[in-house]
Amino acid sequence: MPEPKKAKGTLTIYDVATRAGVSIASVSRVLNGLGTPRAETRERVLKAVHELSFVRDGSARALSNGLKEVVGVVFRRGDEALFEDEYESFLYIDVINRGIETESQRRGFDVLMSSVAFNDENALQRLTAMAGKTDGLVLHDRMLSAVGIARVASIVPVVTLAGSPTPESMNVRCDNESGMRALVRHLVVDHHYRSVAYLSGRGDSPDNRARARIFEAEVAAAGADMQTGPAWHGNYSAAGGAAVVASLLDAGTALPRAIVCASDQTAIGAMHALAQRGIRVPQDVAITGFDDVPVARHLRPPLTTVRQPMQELGAKAFEVLYSRINGADGAREIVLPVQLVVRESCGCPRSASTVASRGSLVGKEG
Amino acid sequence: MPEPKKAKGTLTIYDVATRAGVSIASVSRVLNGLGTPRAETRERVLKAVHELSFVRDGSARALSNGLKEVVGVVFRRGDEALFEDEYESFLYIDVINRGIETESQRRGFDVLMSSVAFNDENALQRLTAMAGKTDGLVLHDRMLSAVGIARVASIVPVVTLAGSPTPESMNVRCDNESGMRALVRHLVVDHHYRSVAYLSGRGDSPDNRARARIFEAEVAAAGADMQTGPAWHGNYSAAGGAAVVASLLDAGTALPRAIVCASDQTAIGAMHALAQRGIRVPQDVAITGFDDVPVARHLRPPLTTVRQPMQELGAKAFEVLYSRINGADGAREIVLPVQLVVRESCGCPRSASTVASRGSLVGKEG
DNA sequence: TAGGGTCCTGTAAGCGCTTACCGGTAAGCG
DNA sequence: CGCTTACCGGTAAGCGCTTACAGGACCCTA
Numbered sequence: 001m002p003e004p005k006k007a008k009g010t011l012t013i014y015d016v017a018t019r020a021g022v023s024i025a026s027v028s029r030v031l032n033g034l035g036t037p038r039a040e041t042r043e044r045v046l047k048a049v050h051e052l053s054f055v056r057d058g059s060a061r062a063l064s065n066g067l068k069e070v071v072g073v074v075f076r077r078g079d080e081a082l083f084e085d086e087y088e089s090f091l092y093i094d095v096i097n098r099g100i101e102t103e104s105q106r107r108g109f110d111v112l113m114s115s116v117a118f119n120d121e122n123a124l125q126r127l128t129a130m131a132g133k134t135d136g137l138v139l140h141d142r143m144l145s146a147v148g149i150a151r152v153a154s155i156v157p158v159v160t161l162a163g164s165p166t167p168e169s170m171n172v173r174c175d176n177e178s179g180m181r182a183l184v185r186h187l188v189v190d191h192h193y194r195s196v197a198y199l200s201g202r203g204d205s206p207d208n209r210a211r212a213r214i215f216e217a218e219v220a221a222a223g224a225d226m227q228t229g230p231a232w233h234g235n236y237s238a239a240g241g242a243a244v245v246a247s248l249l250d251a252g253t254a255l256p257r258a259i260v261c262a263s264d265q266t267a268i269g270a271m272h273a274l275a276q277r278g279i280r281v282p283q284d285v286a287i288t289g290f291d292d293v294p295v296a297r298h299l300r301p302p303l304t305t306v307r308q309p310m311q312e313l314g315a316k317a318f319e320v321l322y323s324r325i326n327g328a329d330g331a332r333e334i335v336l337p338v339q340l341v342v343r344e345s346c347g348c349p350r351s352a353s354t355v356a357s358r359g360s361l362v363g364k365e366g
Numbered sequence: 367m368p369e370p371k372k373a374k375g376t377l378t379i380y381d382v383a384t385r386a387g388v389s390i391a392s393v394s395r396v397l398n399g400l401g402t403p404r405a406e407t408r409e410r411v412l413k414a415v416h417e418l419s420f421v422r423d424g425s426a427r428a429l430s431n432g433l434k435e436v437v438g439v440v441f442r443r444g445d446e447a448l449f450e451d452e453y454e455s456f457l458y459i460d461v462i463n464r465g466i467e468t469e470s471q472r473r474g475f476d477v478l479m480s481s482v483a484f485n486d487e488n489a490l491q492r493l494t495a496m497a498g499k500t501d502g503l504v505l506h507d508r509m510l511s512a513v514g515i516a517r518v519a520s521i522v523p524v525v526t527l528a529g530s531p532t533p534e535s536m537n538v539r540c541d542n543e544s545g546m547r548a549l550v551r552h553l554v555v556d557h558h559y560r561s562v563a564y565l566s567g568r569g570d571s572p573d574n575r576a577r578a579r580i581f582e583a584e585v586a587a588a589g590a591d592m593q594t595g596p597a598w599h600g601n602y603s604a605a606g607g608a609a610v611v612a613s614l615l616d617a618g619t620a621l622p623r624a625i626v627c628a629s630d631q632t633a634i635g636a637m638h639a640l641a642q643r644g645i646r647v648p649q650d651v652a653i654t655g656f657d658d659v660p661v662a663r664h665l666r667p668p669l670t671t672v673r674q675p676m677q678e679l680g681a682k683a684f685e686v687l688y689s690r691i692n693g694a695d696g697a698r699e700i701v702l703p704v705q706l707v708v709r710e711s712c713g714c715p716r717s718a719s720t721v722a723s724r725g726s727l728v729g730k731e732g
Numbered sequence: 733t734a735g736g737g738t739c740c741t742g743t744a745a746g747c748g749c750t751t752a753c754c755g756g757t758a759a760g761c762g
Numbered sequence: 763c764g765c766t767t768a769c770c771g772g773t774a775a776g777c778g779c780t781t782a783c784a785g786g787a788c789c790c791t792a
Contacts, residue, residue, distance in 0.1 A: 010432075010778090012777095012778055012779085013778065013779065013780095014778085022741080022742090023741065023742045023743075024742090024743095024778090024779080024780095025741070025742060025743080025744095025780080025781075026740090026741060026742080028779065028780055028781080029741090029780090029781090032780080034780090034781085035740080035741090036739075036740075037740075037741085038739090038740065038741090041740080041741080053494075053517055053520050053521070055494050055495070055497060055498040055521045056498055056778080056779070057429070057498055057777090057778055057779070058425070058428075058434070058495075058498040058499030058500075059424070059425035059426075059428035059429045059434055059499075059777090059778080059779090060425070060429050060747090060777075060778035060779040060780090061498075061778080061779055061780080062424075062425035062747090062779090063423070063425045063426050063429050063746095063747045063748065063749085063777090063778080063779070063780095064746080064747055064778080064779045064780045064781085065747085065779080065780070066376075066747070068424070068425055068499075069499075070478070070499065072476075077464065077468070094460050097479075098443065098481070101479060101480070101481055102443070102481070105480070105481075105492070108495075110438075110478045110479075110480055110496055110499060111478065111479050111480070112436065112476050112477065112478050112479075113463075113467060113476075113477050113478075113479050114467070114471070114476055114477070115464070115467055115468070115471075126471070128419075128421050129421070129424075129474075130476055131421060132421040132422055132423055132424040132427075133424030133425075133434075133435075133436065133476060134424075151419055154419050155419070155421050376748090378747095378748055378749085379748065379749065379750095380748085388771075388772090389771065389772045389773075390748090390749080390750095390772090390773095391750080391751075391771065391772060391773080391774095392770090392771060392772080394749065394750055394751080395750090395751090395771085398750080400750090400751085401751095401770080401771085402769075402770075403770075403771080404769095404770070404771090407770080407771080422748080422749070423747090423748055423749070425747090425748080425749090426747075426748035426749040426750090426777090427748080427749055427750080428749090428777090429747090429748080429749070429750095429776095429777045429778065429779085430748080430749045430750045430751085430776080430777055431749080431750070431777085432777075733792100734791105734792090735790100735791090735792090736789105736790085736791085736792105737788100737789085737790080737791100738787100738788085738789080738790100739786100739787085739788085739789100740785105740786090740787085740788105741784105741785090741786085741787100742783105742784090742785080742786095743782105743783090743784085743785095744781100744782095744783090744784105745780105745781090745782085745783100746779100746780090746781095746782105747778105747779085747780090748777105749776100749777085750775105750776090750777090751774100751775090751776095752773105752774095752775085752776105753772105753773090753774090753775100754771105754772090754773085754774105755770105755771095755772085755773100756769105756770090756771090756772100757768105757769090757770085757771105758767100758768090758769085758770105759766105759767085759768080759769095760765100760766085760767075760768095761764105761765085761766080761767100762763105762764095762765090762766100
């Protein structure tokens with residue numbers, strides 16, 4: 001096999017210079033819009049560039065400029081096994097990535113994407129190699145341990161998503177606390193529901209634990225009753241939500257007036273299980289979700305939930321990284337406001353949904 | 367604002383060499399596993415690398431090696447406007463990309479992603495700049511005109527997806543012709559349906575035109591009746607499929623025994639419209655889809671369709687590109703086999719579905 | 733006409749890495 | 763004991779680009 005070394009036909013700035021009858025410096029200046037070249041020089045360079053359809057080599061520019069104009073994004077890849085059912089739960093990753101990508105285009109950056117499997121041993125090694133090809137890294141939720149983060153952060157700036165800042169890295173997240181708080185208040189204060197429960201997500205998720213904490217605090221503050229315990233532990237999936245409700249019902253437990261689900265997926269499962277037993281939502285039991293996935297509005301009844309600005313989250317992550325790459329030393333943590341989206345599954349009448357889903361902004365930007 | 371020029375703390379191979387008390391050549395050799403360094407030299411280098419947590423700069427390596435170990439992927443981005451409803455139809459893009467990414471990891475490559483909006487004027491400019499940062503490009507369906515392709519292909523190797531090869535570029539696609547052929551035969555030969563129709567996709571899609579052509583040829587060959595005309599023009603979306611069926615019904619048209627839909631989305635819409643009029647599937651009208659999206663199996667009745675190996679399509683695209691990058695001069699077109707997935711919407715009994723969805727491979731690899 | 737600006741353009745250094753080439757050292761052999 | 767051979771490791775060139783610096787051409791003024 002022939003050596004993969006330099007492709008034969010690679011054009012360089014020298015070829016352009018020769019053809020235009022100028023020096024490489026002039027070519028470079030024209031291409032970068034620097035200096036004040038004579039109109040004629042400019043045109044000759046442009047003409048040569050066009051005729052040869054010359055494109056500057058990115059690595060050479062990067063080496064010379066000390067700027068690659070590339071950021072890396074690292075995210076989880078679902079195993080093949082759970083592809084079918086769990087796919088939807090990975091969807092939000094793509095939405096966030098889209099946000100990163102769109103924003104980076106505005107700055108002339110490109111995005112290097114790398115997924116890591118759940119059981120990927122040498123992820124760290126791959127990531128460090130990848131870091132060497134970028135100006136900065138965006139790490140999705142819980143991609144790396146704290147020491148892993150410190151390691152890559154010593155190579156390039158790092159911003160994590162939905163985590164927390166470390167001495168070396170920055171973080172961007174949504175203000176889920178406020179979202180949960182608004183949700184619970186809506187149920188126990190606005191609707192006067194006196195008994196509620198939190199159908200949780202995976203127990204090992206810090207996000208889930210934070211939500212549970214807020215939930216409990218708010219319910220207690222309002223003096224409402226609360227059902228808790230292992231019977232209420234879900235896992236963020238629809239199947240998990242359905243299983244929890246089904247087994248509660250099988251055990252003869254009296255359901256609370258309202259169930260706050262850890263995610264929309266969970267809510268979908270719960271609603272499904274309730275429907276099977278003929279229990280009406282929201283008349284008998286109110287249900288709420290979290291995330292506002294696209295189908296949430298099309299459920300019967302339409303799901304009351306909390307919308308996280310995923311695309312904006314990605315955009316913000318890039319923005320923060322970008323300013324850091326440029327040497328600015330901004331906030332180490334950004335918190336984006338979330339929005340309580342009131343539809344009908346909480347017991348609100350249909351007319352209310354449109355109104356409330358607009359205005360009611362909840363949260364703060366930090 | 368401080369110059370974005372060279373970050374202060376950047377470690378280089380010189381730092382490692384100094385710390386290890388060897389020359390940069392030795393460091394490089396150890397890092398690349400070349401030559402036969404003495405064990406002691408090796409260890410000292412490795413120790414220094416580890417202590418400094420040194421990572422080689424990607425651009426410098428790329429410049430020196432003539433190989434960036436990066437491929438670019440370009441795909442359509444939905445406008446914000448049609449995000450909600452059309453999102454699902456963009457899903458397959460992410461599946462393909464996942465295939466590209468996974469395969470490229472195996473070769474130590476990373477993937478540079480760039481989306482282009484529908485109305486993006488200077489897409490070509492962005493893409494050429496991006497090409498300069500990569501060793502090769504994968505272009506999703508109809509991203510660029512033929513001249514656009516020629517332009518970028520003069521910079522780096524290019525493989526297109528679901529298109530056709532050009533003198534400068536390669537192509538990877540699924541054998542939809544065979545899929546359509548198998549589907550139509552299943553309906554007119556196995557089921558003996560004597561009247562059929564093709565509910566088309568967007569008229570400007572070559573893919574759609576090819577499917578229509580095969581459809582007509584097969585139906586004619588089997589001597590069955592065929593309904594055609596503008597009334598049968600859909601647009602790949604569920605709404606489009608529903609609209610076509612509804613207006614047909616409104617016009618009092620007698621529906622054919624079977625309707626072949628251009629996509630699963632279309633089939634979903636069509637089935638919805640039929641259900642609203644109380645027309646039973648498959649007893650009154652058989653319906654088939656195309657694509658085998660994840661929900662297809664969960665519809666009522668489960669949808670008979672043609673599965674395209676999306677992930678594999680991506681993987682193959684990378685593979686082809688990779689060997690081309692390495693100078694190999696392989697096939698300019700790869701055609702992947704598709705699979706007829708027989709479920710119940712065609713009129714087959716439930717039991718048949720499992721069996722047929724396994725074995726029946728249709729198509730050839732070219 | 734000489735001196736001093738202004739503009740523009742070219743020369744060359746250097747970005748961090750790989751690697752061809754060469755020189756030094758040690759081992760093997762007559 | 764001197765010379766060949768093998769083996770390592772260092773020096774330096776070069777990848778394609780940007781840009782500091784310097785030089786040339788031209789115009790203006792005294």
